[in-house]
Amino acid sequence: MTTAPVVIVGASMGGLRTAEALRRAGYSGPITIIGDEVHAPYNRPPLSKEVLSTEVTHEAVAFPARAATADVEWMLGRRVVSANLEAHTVTTADGAVVPYRALVVATGLRPRRLPVPPLAGRHAVRTLDDAMALRTELIPGARVVVVGSGFIGCEVAATAMKLGCAVTIVSPSAEPLIRPLGRMLGAELRRRHEASGIAFRMGRTVAALEGGSVLTGVVLDDGTSLDADVVIEALGSEANTEWLDGSGLDVSDGVLVDDAMRAIGADNTVRDDVFAVGDVARFPNRMFDAEPRRIEHWNIPTDTGKRAGAVLAAQLAGTADEPVSQSFTPMPAFWSIQLNVDLQAYGLPGLADSERVLEGDLAGDVIIGYYRRETLVGVVGLGMKAALVPYRRQIAGD
Amino acid sequence: MIKIQVDMDTCQHYGQCVFEAPKIFHLNDDDKLEYLAEVDDDERGNVEAAVDVCPMQAIRIVE
Numbered sequence: 001m002t003t004a005p006v007v008i009v010g011a012s013m014g015g016l017r018t019a020e021a022l023r024r025a026g027y028s029g030p031i032t033i034i035g036d037e038v039h040a041p042y043n044r045p046p047l048s049k050e051v052l053s054t055e056v057t058h059e060a061v062a063f064p065a066r067a068a069t070a071d072v073e074w075m076l077g078r079r080v081v082s083a084n085l086e087a088h089t090v091t092t093a094d095g096a097v098v099p100y101r102a103l104v105v106a107t108g109l110r111p112r113r114l115p116v117p118p119l120a121g122r123h124a125v126r127t128l129d130d131a132m133a134l135r136t137e138l139i140p141g142a143r144v145v146v147v148g149s150g151f152i153g154c155e156v157a158a159t160a161m162k163l164g165c166a167v168t169i170v171s172p173s174a175e176p177l178i179r180p181l182g183r184m185l186g187a188e189l190r191r192r193h194e195a196s197g198i199a200f201r202m203g204r205t206v207a208a209l210e211g212g213s214v215l216t217g218v219v220l221d222d223g224t225s226l227d228a229d230v231v232i233e234a235l236g237s238e239a240n241t242e243w244l245d246g247s248g249l250d251v252s253d254g255v256l257v258d259d260a261m262r263a264i265g266a267d268n269t270v271r272d273d274v275f276a277v278g279d280v281a282r283f284p285n286r287m288f289d290a291e292p293r294r295i296e297h298w299n300i301p302t303d304t305g306k307r308a309g310a311v312l313a314a315q316l317a318g319t320a321d322e323p324v325s326q327s328f329t330p331m332p333a334f335w336s337i338q339l340n341v342d343l344q345a346y347g348l349p350g351l352a353d354s355e356r357v358l359e360g361d362l363a364g365d366v367i368i369g370y371y372r373r374e375t376l377v378g379v380v381g382l383g384m385k386a387a388l389v390p391y392r393r394q395i396a397g398d
Numbered sequence: 399m400i401k402i403q404v405d406m407d408t409c410q411h412y413g414q415c416v417f418e419a420p421k422i423f424h425l426n427d428d429d430k431l432e433y434l435a436e437v438d439d440d441e442r443g444n445v446e447a448a449v450d451v452c453p454m455q456a457i458r459i460v461e
Contacts, residue, residue: 017450043455064449064458299414302450335412335453344412385411385429 003029004099005073006312007090009080009243010106011035013043014278014301016063018104021309023068025323027316031072032098034090036079039128040065045298047131048155049337052138053163058128080107085247085274102312105244105255105263105276106305109237109296114147114206121215124233125156137230140164145218145228147206149176151336153234154189157198158338160232168199168226170206170218181345181380182355182370188362189341196339201226237296239280249274254282254294259328261308272315277304287329287396288348288377295332295348303330331396344385347395349378358391360384367391399436400445401460406431408456415448415457423448 006022008015011033019031035041042061050056079093089097111124123134134156138144142165146157149171160167169176175186176193190200201220209231210217218226241251248266250256255276256264261283263274276282278301282292307328314320336343349355352370358379360366365383369376369391379391402422411431415423422441423433437445442459449457 045453061455063455066446298453299451333414333453335410337410342410383429385413386425386427389413389425 004088004101005030005032006102006104006316007098007100008033008104008106009035009083009090010104010108010240010278010280011037011039011041011074011076012106012108012278012301013041013063014108014281014305015104015106016041016069017302017305018106018275018277018309018312019069019072020066021306022313023309025310025313027309027313029101029316031069032075032100033072034075034078034080034092034098036077037127037129038077040074040076042128044126045335047125047128048152049159051128051131052125052135052156052159061128080243082243083247085249085271088273090243101273102316103274104308104312105241105274105280106278106301107240107243108279110240111152111233112235112238113233114209114231114235116206116209119209119211119215120213121211121228121230122209122233123230125152126237134230134232138163138165141166142229143227144168144230144232145170145226146232146234147171147218148234148236149173149178149200149202150180150234150236151177151334153232154193154338155336156232156234158193158196158341160230161193161196161198161339165230167197168201169193170201170204170220170226172203172205174202176200176202180350182349182352182368184355184362185368185380189338192341193339206231237279239294241280254280256292257281257283259284259286260311260324261304262311272320275308275312277301277308285329285332286327287331288351293348297332297334299333300330329396331392341382343380343382344388345378345380346388346392347376347378349380351377359387400439400442402433402435402437402445403458403460404431404433405454405456405458408454409452410454412453414451414453418447418451419444 083090144160144165178186205221208219239254261275263271282294349370358367358369367381370378381388413425
């Protein structure tokens, strides 16, 4: 009897890192990676920047292939629609039933969309194909409305501005990036972007889109209307877990896992045959507290994939206690380039109850510290990269 | 020996590689990345970790 493979659902950065970590930790059995995109795993940050402004191929953003994972079986362009955790199988949209020895959930997120009918000119940016489709419409003079003022919204707005578009950001928030970065820095980023020519309509939502089959305008909830050729929906994300509904896993906000990335079953038991990694995994990080959270920062798929791969390989070899007993406290790290803003951050500033300037000047290069009950939980720098390092250590408790 | 190439047009000097492979990468006083272009084979694990954490994916191992 042949052994069923470790099946990784999601041909993503997290899925790839899990496969690499399985090999690194000595697992030499079969691995199958199933992904709904036709592309092998690639790096997403350029999608809101370089891919919108120049001809960028998949090859240019793909992660380098490594010899250790050369024998992985790829099932690309195949969407998994259900899982049977008792029978140990997943089923694809075209009806293939794939048995697994262990299942790794790496299905990530999809953009939340406006609840309005389809219309030419509507865009979101999550996949390479999304970004390539948007690029053809970001031409000089195009009137672009970005809905949402998080990282994707602000970065896409900045890129569109650079390309010569007329850009307005519409957001229900009081300031851009207020949830991840707080009011003080959010207001400063708005000021800088306004100086670069981006218009803001804060505290507003979209009531309707105008146009027959092609977008002509965006109507806001105060009744005002903005002429628009392109609307980019950057309203945050939803976890891709519908295929796990009814499986007994807690998928109320991503997949609930322990700090070894093992899924928590219905009766609060830890499953040793289902793991989750990346954006879709809700895990506790005791660098901060015991509260499980999904963390949508770039380094998390790599950190959680390496963790899951190490634990799973050890478990398949019968030695899981060793990696599981080691603590797992990955440092959230993120970056953002928006016109003349070059931002770098560590920790979870969004947990803070107060914030203050630690070094520099808010109008120039600056480091801002974010505190929860006077403990540093996050730090953000505009410029001053080397000076951030000691604060990173302080957050980690080193 | 392992040969390392960093695309300095792409590198934004975020310094994530420095945490993974401090013997190979460092940020100088001007916040600019400096690195060793050739290192011993026993550094491969650290170099691969540095490749993985580079948000710009600017680091390549030249095989």
